[in-house]
Amino acid sequence: MKNFQEILHTITTDIKAISNRGTVASYIPELAHVDPTKFGIHLLDISQNNYSTGNANEAFSIQSISKVFSVSQAFSILGDTLWERVDVEPSGDPFNHLSLLEQENGIPRNPFINAGAIVIADVLYTHLKNPKEDFLAYVRNMANDNTINYDEKIALSEKNTGYRNYAAANLIKSYGNLKNDVNDVLDFYFLQCSLKMSCKQLTNAFFLFINRGKCTQGKTFLNVNQIKRINAIMLTCGFYNEAGEFAFEVGLPGKSGVGGGIIALLPNKFCVATWSPGLNERGNSKLGMLALEKLTTATGLSIF
Numbered sequence: 001m002k003n004f005q006e007i008l009h010t011i012t013t014d015i016k017a018i019s020n021r022g023t024v025a026s027y028i029p030e031l032a033h034v035d036p037t038k039f040g041i042h043l044l045d046i047s048q049n050n051y052s053t054g055n056a057n058e059a060f061s062i063q064s065i066s067k068v069f070s071v072s073q074a075f076s077i078l079g080d081t082l083w084e085r086v087d088v089e090p091s092g093d094p095f096n097h098l099s100l101l102e103q104e105n106g107i108p109r110n111p112f113i114n115a116g117a118i119v120i121a122d123v124l125y126t127h128l129k130n131p132k133e134d135f136l137a138y139v140r141n142m143a144n145d146n147t148i149n150y151d152e153k154i155a156l157s158e159k160n161t162g163y164r165n166y167a168a169a170n171l172i173k174s175y176g177n178l179k180n181d182v183n184d185v186l187d188f189y190f191l192q193c194s195l196k197m198s199c200k201q202l203t204n205a206f207f208l209f210i211n212r213g214k215c216t217q218g219k220t221f222l223n224v225n226q227i228k229r230i231n232a233i234m235l236t237c238g239f240y241n242e243a244g245e246f247a248f249e250v251g252l253p254g255k256s257g258v259g260g261g262i263i264a265l266l267p268n269k270f271c272v273a274t275w276s277p278g279l280n281e282r283g284n285s286k287l288g289m290l291a292l293e294k295l296t297t298a299t300g301l302s303i304f
């Protein structure tokens with residue numbers, strides 16, 4: 001096998017030559033300004049070697065990738081009772097759909113669709129003393145990086161146009177599965193999604209998911225069985241109605257965001273982040289997915 005750096009370099013050259021890069025998300029107006037030609041990959045292996053190409057050090061809006069951090073924090077606070085509030089089944093629906101919510105009495109299918117992440121935000125809002133500060137501190141600790149921050153402009157932009165999320169939160173509230181005020185929970189949820197991180201920072205934060213719950217500094221955030229569960233939800237639900245396709249093409253647990261980022265990981269081996277802002281019709285980064293397919297095909301490394 002060629003080394004990771006050579007493989008990433010070849011992938012990046014191939015990807016740069018592709019002209020159809022997908023469509024940058026514009027339903028959050030502030031995201032629409034991003035340059036669609038940006039592309040980066042960063043890979044961190046279990047021995048903490050770093051491999052990087054393209055715009056891997058540039059921070060972007062991680063959006064739904066933040067849902068892995070929030071469910072992790074909620075799981076570490078509540079333990080298994082968390083799953084009484086949100087299920088762990090793939091939905092087969094787009095990330096912002098509401099129909100199953102009504103059929104299933106306000107219990108969202110999983111913590112990665114928006115409805116599920118809003119319930120998780122409600123849990124954190126209840127249990128964290130200062131939700132905004134404490135959640136940011138949790139992510140900074142995971143990544144061992146105090147430069148990570150929210151982008152309040154993006155959060156505000158989403159607040160002004162987040163009609164579907166207001167609809168979801170109100171529906172959940174009507175079933176009694178949202179304990180706090182809808183506006184408070186959504187303000188926190190939008191802020192959580194507005195986190196800006198680079199591919200490199202994402203791999204640092206996700207190291208614990210390949211390292212049995214211990215971060216790069218050796219501190220334990222989740223136990224081995226909790227890591228098993230979060231990684232399983234990433235595999236089955238991380239890409240919404242494209243989770244099957246991602247498993248088929250890439251073969252790794254992972255999570256996408258509408259900012260064009262993807263994190264994917266192979267336990268005990270490596271975690272890798274890609275950034276390409278153009279999305280496919282399912283809201284996942286078009287070229288990020290392709291890059292990861294090329295990576296697992298070239299290396300022969302996947303969970304399968």
Ligand code: GLN
Binds near residue numbers: 064193
């Ligand atoms: N904040 C975004 C939303 O709620 C997150 C969606 C995503 O990244 N898939 O719509």
